[in-house]
Amino acid sequence: MRDDDVTPDVPAPRRRSFLTCAGALGAGAVLAGCSAGPQSTNDTGGGRGRDRTLTAVIGYGNDGSWDPTQTASAFAMAANNHVYEGLLDTDPISRAPYPALGTGVPADPGATTWRFTLRPGAAFHDGRPVTADDVEFVFDRILDPGTQTLAKGFFAGWLESVRKTDARTVELKLRFPFPDGLSRLTLAKVMPRHVFSRPGAWDDAVRGLAVGSGPYRQTAHHPKSNTTFEAFAAYNGPRRPAFRKMNWLTIVDAAPRVARISGTGAGSQIADNIPYADIPRLERGGLKVDGGAGMNNLFLMFNTRRKPLDDVRVRQALHYAIDGEKMVRVALKGHGRPASSFLDEGNPGYRRARTVYGHDPAKAKALLRAAGVEELRVEILAVDVSWIVDCLPTIKSSWDAIGVTTSLAPQETTAVFTEMDQKRDYQVVAAASNPNQFGLDADLIMHYNYGPGNLWMGYTRWAGHPDAKRLFRDMDRATREPDPARKKAMVQDYIDVVAEQAVLYPVVHNELMTAWDPRRLTGIRAQPYPGVNLLQAHWV
Template structure:
C-alpha cells in the first residue's frame, strides 16, 4: 500500500473507470455541443432517468475518485475555478469570472463569480478555494489529483474575500484545463472531522447547477435543479435519477422500454436492436482501453522478455473482430490513434506467436502457468477467451479469474500476490494532454506503479526523471517529443500497457432529448441537455 493512502480511497480510483459517456460542449469553446443548450426545456416537471453501467458505490470525494459514476455526477454538483468542454477539453470560466489573460504566466489571478453559493446557501469564498488546493498540495495527504498539480503548482492564496492567486513553479499553460479537477468544496462542511470519509461515502455539497437529493449505493443517485445557482450552465431538468445497473442485460432492458432516456456502456451485441427500437446509439474513440498489468515481483514477470512474449502472443486483430465486434483498434501506443500527441510507439505488439515462443526460450521459461485476475466489466470479460486461447497456443497454460471490480482492487490494495491483471482504464476522463495521461499511470509514487511493484526498477527511475523533465519543458513541440520518448519506454517494458483501445456505446431516445453525441471517456454530462 502506498504511504498515506487509506485503502477505501485507493479502491475507488479505478472503480468502474473505462466507460464511454455523453457530454455537452460550451458555445465558443470547441466542437458543436454534445448536448444541446438547455434552459428549462419542454419536459416540465418530468424526471430525466439515466442508466449508468457502473457502480455508484465508489468514492465521491472529488480529490480522490476515478469512478465513472461519481466523476460524472460531480461535474453536475461541483464547479472548479475553471471547467472544460467535455469533448474538446477547452477551458472556460466556471466559478471564476474570467480566464487568465496570459496562460504562460507564472501567476494566475481569479475573481469569483458574485452571488455564487453552495447548496446549503452559504456563499462561496476565496477561503473555500484555498481549502481545496491546500488539501491537493499537502505533502502529507495523498490524493489522486495531487499528481496532476504538485509538479507545477507551488501554492494558492486568497488575495481578497472573492479573489485568489495561483503561483506556478514554471510556465505551464496545460494546467489551466486541469483546474476542473480541483472542485471547489465548502470548508465549513468538509473541514469538519470525519467529513472526508463522508465524502467518500457520498456526501456532496457543491455550487453546481444540480444538488444531490438522495444517494443509495448500488442502486441510484437522485438530483434536482439548484435554485441558488447563478452560473453559466442553467439546469434544464427539474429532477434527475441516475440508476446504477452494472449487469448488461437489465441495463439494456431498462433503456429499451422501461422509461430511461439515456444509458451508457451499451453492449456491442445490442446496438442493432436498440436502433431498431428507434433509439440513437453512438460511440467515441479515445483513451478507453483494456490493459494487462504484470506483477514484476512475481517471477518470471520481472523479465521484460516474458512480458513482451505474452503481449506478442495476443491475437489482437481477432480480439477486436470477435470480442469488440470491430469497435476498437489494437494498441500501437499508450495513446490512442486519435490523440493529438499520438505517435506510433517503437515497440508495437502485433500478433507474432513465433516471436513470443522465442522470447520465452531466451528467458529460459518453460511450462509457464498464468492466472489472469480480471475485473468483471462485461466487455473486458468478452475479451478474455481470446487472450487465453492466444497464450494457450504458445504453450502457456492460462486460467481466467474474473471477479467484482472492487474485489480485484481490494486485493491489490492489500498487496496480495498476483501474476497478471486485466482491467479497463480511461485516463482521458481527467484530461486530454499527454503529460497528464502518462502521469495517471506512471510515477514514483503512482498508485498503478505500486500495484505493479515497479517503482524501484532502474528503468522506471530513469523514466520518471525523463517525465519530470518533459513536464518542465517550455517548448510545446519539444515537450511532445519528450513525452513520446517516455511512451516508447513504457511500450518496450510492457509492465502496464494497453492491449486494445475501444469505444463504448451510449444510447439515447431522440424523441425526448436532442443534440446528443458521444464523448470518449466515462460517464454522462447533461449540463446542456434539454427535452424536445
C-alpha cells in the same frame, strides 16, 4: 484509475478513496444534509412535461469514493461534474476550459501567476456563499505534502500555491509556465470549507456526501442502487440545469442495463456503456447510439516481483501472443483498435511506439525460449466489466496457443483492487482504464499511470527498478519543458520506453457507446470516457 513530490505523479491514497473503494452507506441510508429522493430504481420521481424526472443508466458502480480530490470512480466523477464546479471547467469533448466559478480564463496561459475572481452570487447547495476561503481550502488539501490525494498528482508538480487576495479573488503561483494546467483546474472541484473541515467529513465524502455549487444538488444516495439530483434554484453559472430532477441508476450487468433503455417498458432516456452487440437492435427501436474513441482501454498489469514476469522478455512475449485483431473483431464488434502506443491514435500527443505488439506467436515463443521459460502457467485476475469479460477468451486462447496454460479469474472490480491494496500475490491483472476522465494531455495521462509515488506502480512492484527510475526522470524533464513541440517529442520518447517495458500497457483501445432517446432528449454528445454529461442537454 489513480494518485509527492515535485513531479505530477498520482500518489497512493487510502483504499477507501480509490475508484473501487467500498465504505458504502446502508442501502436505505440518506446522507446527512440531503433530502429524501426515490428509494427504488423504479421510482422516477413523478412529474409531467418539462418537470418530469430524467432517468439515466450508468454502467458503473456508484459505491466508489465521491470525494472529488480522491475519486476515479466513473459514476462519481460524472455526477460530480453536475454537482461541483472548478475555477474553470472544460468542455466534455474538446476539453477546452471555460469560466465556471472563475469569471474568466487567464489571458496569458504561459504566465506563472494566474488570478481568478469568483462569480458574483455563487452559492453552495446549502445556501452559503462561495468564497476565496473555500478555494484555498481545497487547494491546500490537494497540495498538502502530508495528505495523499489523487488530485495531488495532477497539480503538485507545477502548482506552488493558491492564496486569496480578498474575499472573492485568488492567486495561483506556478513553479514554471504550464499552459496545460488551465484545463486541469476542473479537477480541483471547489468544496465548502464549513462542510468538509468538520471531523469525519472527508470520510463522509468518500461515502457519498456531495455539497457543491453546480447546477444540480444531490438529494439522495443509495450505494449499489441509485443516486438522485434536482436542479439548484440558486445556481447562476454558465450551465443552467435543464431537468427538474434526475435519477441515475447504477446497473453494471449489461443485459438489465440495456433493458432499461429499450422496448415499450423502457424506464430511462439515456444509458452509457452499451454492449456492441445490442447496437443494431437499439437503433431499430428508434434510439440514437453513438460512441467516442479515446483512451478507454483493456490493459495488462504484471507483478514484476513474480518470476518469470520480472523478465521483460516474458512480458513482451505475452503481449505479442495476443491476437488483437481477433479481439477487436469478435469481442468489440469492430469498435476498437489494437494498441500501437500507450496513447490512443486520436490523442494530440500520439506517435506510433517503437515497440508495437502485433500478433506474432513465433516471436512470442522465441522470447519465452530466450528467457528460459517452459511450461508457464498464468492466472489472469480480471475485473467483471462486461466488455472486458468479452475480451478474456481471446487472451486465453492466444496464450494457450503458445503453450502458456492460462486460467481466468474475473471478479467484481472492487474485489480485484482490494486484493491489490492488500498487496496480495498475483501474476497478471486485466482491467479497464480511461485517463480521459481527467483530461486529454499526454503528460497527465502518463503520470496517472507511471511515477515513483504512483499507486499503479505500487501494484506492479516496479517503481524501484533502475529502468523505472530513468523513466521517471525523463517524465519530470518533459513536464518542465516550455517548448510545446520539444515537450511532445520528449513525451513520445519516454512512451517508447513504457511500450518496451510492458509493465502496465494497453492491449486494445475501444469505443464507449451511449444510447439515448432522441424523441425525448437533445443536446447529447457521446463522450469517449465513462459516464454521461447532461449539462448541455434538454428535453425535446
